[in-house]
Amino acid sequence: MPEGIYCNKRPITNEDDLKALLSDTRGKKYYEEMLSLDVDREKLWDNIQKTCKSRTKTWLEVCAHCGLCADSCFLYLVNDRDPKQVPSYKIQSTLGEIIRRKGDVDNAFMLHAMEVAWSQCTCCNRCAMYCPHGIDVGVMMGYLRGLLYSQGFVPWELKIGAGMHRVYHAQMDVTTEDWVETCEWMAEEQQDEWPGLEIPIDKEDADIMYTCNAREPKHYPEDLAEAAILFRIAGENWTVPSEGWEQTSLCMFAGDWEACKMQVKHVYSAIERLRPKRVIGTECGHAHRGTVVEGPYWAGIPNGQPPAPYMHYVQWVAEALRTGKLKIDPAKRIKQPVTYQDSCNYIRNWGLADTAREILSYIVEPGYLHEMTPNREHNYCCGGGGGFNGIGRFRPQRNKALLTKRDQILSTGAKLVIAPCHNCWDAIRDLEEEYQIGITWSFLKPLLISMVIVPEHLKPKEDAEEEGEE
Amino acid sequence: MYAFLTGPMLWLSFAICIIGCGYRAVKYVQGLNWQLDRVPYGFFRGLAIAGALKSIFHWLTPYGSRSWRVKPLYAAAFFLLHIGLVLVPLFLYAHVMVVAERFGLSWPTLPGGLADTLTILALAAGVFIVLRRFALPEVRILTTAHDLWIMVISLAPLVTGFVAAHQTGENNAWLLAHIVTGEIWLIAIPFTKLSHVVLFFCSRAQIGVDFGVKRGGQHGSGIVW
Numbered sequence: 001m002p003e004g005i006y007c008n009k010r011p012i013t014n015e016d017d018l019k020a021l022l023s024d025t026r027g028k029k030y031y032e033e034m035l036s037l038d039v040d041r042e043k044l045w046d047n048i049q050k051t052c053k054s055r056t057k058t059w060l061e062v063c064a065h066c067g068l069c070a071d072s073c074f075l076y077l078v079n080d081r082d083p084k085q086v087p088s089y090k091i092q093s094t095l096g097e098i099i100r101r102k103g104d105v106d107n108a109f110m111l112h113a114m115e116v117a118w119s120q121c122t123c124c125n126r127c128a129m130y131c132p133h134g135i136d137v138g139v140m141m142g143y144l145r146g147l148l149y150s151q152g153f154v155p156w157e158l159k160i161g162a163g164m165h166r167v168y169h170a171q172m173d174v175t176t177e178d179w180v181e182t183c184e185w186m187a188e189e190q191q192d193e194w195p196g197l198e199i200p201i202d203k204e205d206a207d208i209m210y211t212c213n214a215r216e217p218k219h220y221p222e223d224l225a226e227a228a229i230l231f232r233i234a235g236e237n238w239t240v241p242s243e244g245w246e247q248t249s250l251c252m253f254a255g256d257w258e259a260c261k262m263q264v265k266h267v268y269s270a271i272e273r274l275r276p277k278r279v280i281g282t283e284c285g286h287a288h289r290g291t292v293v294e295g296p297y298w299a300g301i302p303n304g305q306p307p308a309p310y311m312h313y314v315q316w317v318a319e320a321l322r323t324g325k326l327k328i329d330p331a332k333r334i335k336q337p338v339t340y341q342d343s344c345n346y347i348r349n350w351g352l353a354d355t356a357r358e359i360l361s362y363i364v365e366p367g368y369l370h371e372m373t374p375n376r377e378h379n380y381c382c383g384g385g386g387g388f389n390g391i392g393r394f395r396p397q398r399n400k401a402l403l404t405k406r407d408q409i410l411s412t413g414a415k416l417v418i419a420p421c422h423n424c425w426d427a428i429r430d431l432e433e434e435y436q437i438g439i440t441w442s443f444l445k446p447l448l449i450s451m452v453i454v455p456e457h458l459k460p461k462e463d464a465e466e467e468g469e470e
Numbered sequence: 471m472y473a474f475l476t477g478p479m480l481w482l483s484f485a486i487c488i489i490g491c492g493y494r495a496v497k498y499v500q501g502l503n504w505q506l507d508r509v510p511y512g513f514f515r516g517l518a519i520a521g522a523l524k525s526i527f528h529w530l531t532p533y534g535s536r537s538w539r540v541k542p543l544y545a546a547a548f549f550l551l552h553i554g555l556v557l558v559p560l561f562l563y564a565h566v567m568v569v570a571e572r573f574g575l576s577w578p579t580l581p582g583g584l585a586d587t588l589t590i591l592a593l594a595a596g597v598f599i600v601l602r603r604f605a606l607p608e609v610r611i612l613t614t615a616h617d618l619w620i621m622v623i624s625l626a627p628l629v630t631g632f633v634a635a636h637q638t639g640e641n642n643a644w645l646l647a648h649i650v651t652g653e654i655w656l657i658a659i660p661f662t663k664l665s666h667v668v669l670f671f672c673s674r675a676q677i678g679v680d681f682g683v684k685r686g687g688q689h690g691s692g693i694v695w
Binding site for chain 1: 497498500503504505508509510525536540544603607608609611614663665669676678684685687690
């Protein structure tokens with residue numbers, strides 16, 4: 001069977017196809033069909049000839065086979081130093097082999113390559129820092145994912161995720177109406193505690209346009225309320241767009257480059273429409289990578305800069321603390337052993353290690369911060385990056401991968417893990433569920449709200465009076 | 471025979487090596503693509519140049535990168551091998567004398583004892599690297615025949631040169647062998663993994679620009695060494 005009903009080379013482009021694929025619980029039929037999905041060898045080789053240029057070719061060719069990348073890879077270490085988990089081996093035996101064979105590979109090969117691309121690499125890019133030639137296997141795995149996606153060999157959840165972006169411009173089925181309603185609902189619900197709280201939609205020429213992760217309106221709308229509260233306390237002139245609010249890119253995990261371009265252009269068109277001075281994204285690593293770090297190239301912007309300066313949430317928080325827009329009550333600072341999860345996407349791959357530490361210097365009582373080893377740019381992936389968290393088929397491998405982070409956290413002795421990244425946050429939640437080490441984990445927003453000094457004029461009337469009476 | 475090997479053949483070997491390396495470098499740069507590589511080539515030039523130079527410098531400095539520091543033994547072998555293969559031939563008295571006789575050019579040379587020591591250390595490092603390939607499972611799985619061939623091609627001129635230098639009498643077979651293996655080495659450079667002679671600089675500069683401009687460089691970090 002060349003193409004299946006569920007598993008085929010066509011991207012999902014309409015709601016009906018998306019619902020049909022979703023109805024195939026856990027992708028049972030999808031993966032069955034994948035077993036007989038044909039490889040279009042000619043198209044594969046043609047694609048490679050057009051897109052595999054000197055950087056990738058040189059990386060594959062010049063690799064000295066020295067093995068220095070082995071110890072840099074947490075998946076190699078956590079899988080009992082299995083030689084098949086050496087980054088160089090993983091890419092040479094998949095992408096390298098496809099190129100050596102000029103695309104002449106079969107179904108079994110592609111199934112194996114899919115497993116390697118999505119369960120043996122989280123595209124954390126740590127190996128790039130340890131290779132004498134500067135070979136970045138994470139980048140090449142991303143490229144391999146694109147080739148596999150174009151041939152229909154992609155995990156079920158990511159085919160759906162990419163389809164969601166194509167259909168809803170969001171990783172989940174959150175429509176414009178759903179989004180606008182959620183914003184209104186969240187603002188309304190907070191009125192008792194935060195009178196006058198607003199989530200301004202489509203305000204032109206604001207200082208800040210805020211973008212988020214569709215999981216927030218869909219599953220944790222309070223995160224949106226918290227963002228609004230913090231912007232209000234900081235006195236920011238901000239807005240959210242009615243369209244183009246979704247910053248994430250499951251299509252990036254899937255290797256669906258066309259959908260990546262569509263998604264990021266959607267966000268950029270909101271920036272162009274509303275003309276904010278700058279854009280601030282939520283506490284998400286891959287959303288930042290998709291929209292700020294890689295996005296400009298998908299959108300065809302040669303200098304690599306989004307249409308307006310685009311910051312990660314930690315940059316805004318650090319700035320607000322530094323400038324006194326947010327003031328922390330010293331009595332409420334964190335006074336329990338705490339550690340910080342460095343997200344690969346904006347720490348290693350965007351240089352915000354110091355920014356994160358600046359925040360910690362305000363919110364953690366001195367002496368209570370216990371850094372992981374290694375940390376900052378050298379930190380290990382949470383264990384669930386690059387889409388790994390969301391793929392049911394590779395759940396056992398993902399759970400094993402979580403052991404690295406579990407042990408890193410355990411050896412800090414921390415009871416609280418600050419994780420301003422959705423993927424990291426999920427991975428740490430899952431590792432607690434799986435291994436029960438007695439930790440809690442948090443985004444920055446709830447922590448900040450619990451310790452920020454609220455200016456008198458923003459407090460509810462009764463509260464202010466009560467405090468006045470005391 | 472000797473005249474041919476030290477005349478036209480030597481010229482040809484150098485020409486193949488230099489033109490071949492130049493070709494590899496030009497093709498590399500021509501094949502860079504800002505959109506596919508997702509690196510803003512041509513923009514933020516100051517950061518790009520700084521990133522590229524740092525990227526090369528930290529890896530050419532013994533223990534200048536974290537990777538060298540966490541693998542001190544391998545790093546030692548790496549530097550000893552490369553010193554023996556690159557620096558020793560350039561500053562060897564016998565080589566400089568040949569150049570001086572032919573072209574009247576000369577430059578400072580290494581004391582003979584030091585050159586001998588560095589050559590032996592380079593050979594030992596090469597043997598260590600080969601043994602390591604078989605001893606460590608994570609390196610064994612990567613090893614191909616090509617990796618072994620290029621080590622043979624690289625070490626052969628050192629062995630033959632060392633013996634030739636310490637020969638007494640008129641027998642110049644070792645000297646001939648040294649010249650032949652040296653020429654094979656030069657010719658092999660552009661066509662094998664030895665092309666890293668030039669592609670190392672290309673690849674390191676590229677990742678230096680990537681991190682130095684796009685991945686963190688604009689916030690003052692880039693790759694952290």
